[in-house]
Amino acid sequence: MSSTRRVFIQQSLAITTPLIVGSSALSANAPSNRINVAFIGTGNQGMGLLKRFLAADLGNVLAVCDVNEGSFGYKDPEHFYGKLPAKKLVDEVTAKKSKSGTSNSCTAYSDFREVLKRDDIDAVIVVVPDHWHRIISVMALESGKDVYCEKPMTFAVSDGPIMIEAVRKNKRILQNGSHERSNPVSQFICxxxxxxxxxxxxxxxxxxxxxxxxxxxxxxxxxxxxxNLDYREWLGPAPEQPYHDDRCLYRFRFNFDYSGGQITNFGAHCNDMAHWGMNVDTGGPIEVECLDAKYLPTGSLFNTATETRFRCLYENGVELICESGPEQVQTRFEGTDGWLQTGYKGTTASDPSLLKGLPEKPTGTADPHTAHMANFIDCVKSRNEPRAPVEIGHASAVLCHIANAMIRLFPETGPGTIAKWDAKSERFTNNERANQMLIREERDPWS
Ligand SMILES: NC(=O)c1ccc[n+]([C@@H]2O[C@H](COP(=O)([O-])OP(=O)(O)OC[C@H]3O[C@@H](n4cnc5c(N)ncnc54)[C@H](O)[C@@H]3O)[C@@H](O)[C@H]2O)c1
Structure with a gap:
């Protein structure tokens, strides 16, 4: 059983004087210590993570799973992703490694439930659209797997407590895919x-x-x-809707039935970093106000905000402004003695001395995505807490979801509507319409 494998791995890591087992067999990558994983969702990000996982040789990829057999039509026209391209990649890389004794066979699945039935798989990397995150992660946790779940960890505020309970009750590891937590530059600034x-x-x-x-x-x-696409399974818990290419692969993020637009996409990163630097990792704001929101014409397939600006207030008086803009800035902290700013194109500060000791942005097998998965694999072995545990994933996603509730109401309300948020009960206390915006209906059997 998977748990037996895990106990064995933990025990072998705990041996300090290897009398019988040679030290090479106890190294991080020794065959006996290697973690068996499955990738569920092998599209834009899943394929990127898979390539990195293989390049850094973080473990054995025994299975890949996608409801798309394989096709073009992802972020860029030349990208050909899905189940079969993922299996091909794993097979090619492991064939090259077979001489080193680390080869394994990889099976391709269309139904994630088949993956979860396998006792020899220790952990799953969940890289499906957001509307599937909680369901697949919780079923994986219940079947004894550790989970790396992409950001935004949740699709709805109500997903978070369910995921937290599944992690804690089953004593599993969950790493949320907020890879900035494993980026030394972001670590330095936050x-x-x-x-x-x-x-x-x-x-x-x-x-x-x-x-x-x-x-x-x-x-x-x-x-x-x-x-090539099992559209029914792609929709899963989401409402029945006619098919369009722009509904599914990669573009799902712009449709509210499956995601929350750039508010949850980019927002899950930059607002997670905000919480980190503000030292409110598992907290939340007390007030949310949408200052501006623009949408495509009603009836467009993409129905999340195309541009927005919102404001949150925290109990200690800190104000957070999140806005659409060029990607140069990710998160900027303004304090009584200066400011610090991190972004995709560089890191700056009010005084250069604040950046003394700033590490270089890591590349190659040290890049933040790889480092974040490596941290997860380390924690699967050690049972320590990962850098982005389930409670942190929940809190940063909540901020994005409650902002989205107000952003969705903005065409009705306009600016100036301040919704009071109670982080304990996870409800708005003065705005029932906003609470209704948090509800996500799910189709059976997934509800
Ligand atoms: N950490 C990051 O920087 C980062 C970057 C990009 C995307 N992401 C996250 O990764 C997730 C996926 O985004 P993407 O851009 O890769 O989307 P994508 O559409 O390119 O890939 C998702 C894949 O999941 C498959 N899928 C859908 N339902 C499935 C199911 N029930 N079982 C198995 N496979 C299923 C789809 O067919 C598709 O191939 C999102 O949650 C997104 O926010 C994170």
Whole structure:
């Protein structure tokens, strides 16, 4: 059984004087210590993570799973992803390694439940659209697997407590895919802000990118479902809807039935970093106000906000402004003694001395995605807490979901509607319409 394998791995790591087992067999990558994983969802991000996982040789990939057999039509036209391309990649890489004794065979699945039945798989890397995150993760945790679940960890506020309970009750490891937690540059900036290097933090500004795709406008026509895609399983718990290419692969993030737009996509990263630097990792705001929101015309397939600006207030008086903008800035902390700012194109500060000791942005097998998965694999072996545990994943996703509730109401309310949020009960206390915006209906049997 998987748990037996895990106990064996933990025990062999705990041996300090290897009398019978040679030291090479106890190294991190020794065959006996290797973790068996399955990748569930092998699209844009899943394939990227899979390539990195294999390049860094983090474990054995025994299974890949996707409801798409394999097709173009992901983020870029030349990307060909899905179940079979993923298996091909694993087979090619492991064949090259077979001489070193680390080869394994990889099976391709369309139904994640088949993967979860396997006792020899220790952990799953869940890289499916957001509307599937909780369901697949919880079923994996219940079947004894550790889980790496991509960000935003949840699709709805109510997913979080269910996922937390599944992790804690089953004594499993869950790493949320907020890989900035494993980026030494982000660590430096957020830890500096947290340590008071710029005095008391007064304001945090976070930026989310503009939409990089435009779906069809009002009156769009449904398309035939491609043969390679099990559309029914792709929809899963989401409402029955006619098929269109722009609904599914990669573009799902712009449709509210499956995601929350750039608010949850980019927002899960930059707002998680905000919470980190503000030292409210598992907390949340007390007030949320949408300052601006723009949408495509009603009836467009993409129905999440194309641009927005919102404000949150925290109990200690810190104000967080999150806004659409160029991606140069991710998170900017403004304190009583200066400011620190991190972004995709560089890190800056009010005083260069604040950046003394700033590490280089890591690349190759040290890049943050790989480092984040490596941290997960280390924790699967050691049973220590990972860098982005389930409670942190929940809190940063909640911030994005409650902002989205107000952003969705913005066309009705306009600016100036301040919703009071109670982080304990996870409800708005003065705005029932906003609470209704948090409800996500799910189709049976997934509800
Ligand atoms: N950490 C990051 O920086 C980062 C970057 C990109 C995406 N992501 C996250 O990764 C997730 C996936 O995004 P993406 O861009 O890879 O999307 P994508 O559409 O390119 O890939 C998702 C894949 O999941 C498959 N899938 C859907 N339902 C499935 C099911 N029930 N079982 C198995 N496979 C299923 C799809 O067919 C598709 O191939 C999202 O939650 C996204 O937020 C994270």
């Amino acid at each position: 830890e500096a802000a947290k340590a008071g290097k710029i005095g008391d933090i007064k304001k945090v500004i976070t930026k989310i990118g503009y939409n990089n795709k435009v779906g069809p406008g009002p009156g769009w026509s449904p398309m035939p479902v491609p043969k």
